[in-house]
Amino acid sequence: MSRFGRLVCVSGPNAGQEYELDQELIVVGRASEAAIRLEDQFASRRHAEVRHIDNAYQVHDLQSKNGVFVDARRLPSGGTAWLSDGMEVQFASTRFRFYDPSATVTAPSLIAVREPGLRADFTTRQVYVDGVQLDPPLSTKQFDLLWFLYQNRGRVVSKDEIAAAVWPQAQGDVYDANIDRMISRVRSRIEPGSEDNPRFIHTVRGYGYQLEA
Numbered sequence: 001m002s003r004f005g006r007l008v009c010v011s012g013p014n015a016g017q018e019y020e021l022d023q024e025l026i027v028v029g030r031a032s033e034a035a036i037r038l039e040d041q042f043a044s045r046r047h048a049e050v051r052h053i054d055n056a057y058q059v060h061d062l063q064s065k066n067g068v069f070v071d072a073r074r075l076p077s078g079g080t081a082w083l084s085d086g087m088e089v090q091f092a093s094t095r096f097r098f099y100d101p102s103a104t105v106t107a108p109s110l111i112a113v114r115e116p117g118l119r120a121d122f123t124t125r126q127v128y129v130d131g132v133q134l135d136p137p138l139s140t141k142q143f144d145l146l147w148f149l150y151q152n153r154g155r156v157v158s159k160d161e162i163a164a165a166v167w168p169q170a171q172g173d174v175y176d177a178n179i180d181r182m183i184s185r186v187r188s189r190i191e192p193g194s195e196d197n198p199r200f201i202h203t204v205r206g207y208g209y210q211l212e213a
Contacts, residue, residue: 005057005083005100007050011121012094013039021057026050028091029062042066042092042122050083055102057083066092072117072153072213093122118190118200118213120150129190141166142186149201149211158208183209 005021019026019036028036029047038047044064051058060080061068068074069090070081083089085100119128125143127134138146148165149157163174166182183201191199202210 003101005052005098007036007089007096007098010088010095010097011119012123014094021050021052024052026052029064038091038094040092040094040123043094044092047091057098057100059083059089064092066151069153074152074154095119095121118150118211120147122147127190134189138186138189141182142189145182146186146190146211149209150213153211153213156204156208156210162208 007019007021009015009017009019023035026035027046027049028034028038028043029045030038030040030043031045034046036050043066044062046062047064048062048068049060051060058080059068059070059075061075061078063077067077067090068079069088070083071088072090075081083098083100085098085102087098089096089098116130120126120143121128125137127138127143127146137143144166145162148162159176159179162179163170167174183203184195187194187198187201191201194200200211200213202212204210
């Protein structure tokens with residue numbers, strides 16, 4: 001068994017690939033010289049660094065455009081987070097699982113894992129609820145809406161932000177009622193019967209919505 005940590009890609013263009021973190025500093029990004037090269041059009045050339053410090057690992061955002069997420073929480077631009085066994089790390093739209101060889105329990109095979117919560121994969125435009133793929137898939141606009149919320153999960157986004165992201169050609173001519181109806185349709189697919197007590201998409205009255213995945 002290797003004494004180094006590893007990142008295993010669980011979704012995105014690099015899905016199935018495994019990377020051993022055997023250097024003190026590993027660059028992640030689209031650049032050809034990156035040690036972990038992402039085939040992800042939303043990734044920056046130098047998107048992030050993974051640092052090996054005294055038998056521990058941390059991830060550092062290199063002020064990437066589309067962010068670094070650790071367990072579904074976006075790091076501040078230029079921010080850093082320590083990693084522990086089993087954590088999910090996402091660079092732009094590509095998700096990885098971090099495994100620490102020093103952990104007491106050996107990580108199970110990814111193939112056997114059914115992850116709880118909500119997951120969206122931009123590359124395939126598929127949505128997974130508690131590890132089960134949504135079938136039939138969301139419509140184009142429904143996915144665009146969910147993907148915007150997913151990229152900003154944990155943050156309250158305004159209806160103006162949603163309108164600009166999902167209907168950019170409308171130039172502000174999107175009524176709140178249209179957004180509310182689209183939210184309702186997405187909710188009915190990912191969490192049916194949850195209007196009174198939503199699990200994922202929460203309404204912030206008078207402002208917008210927040211996704212907790």
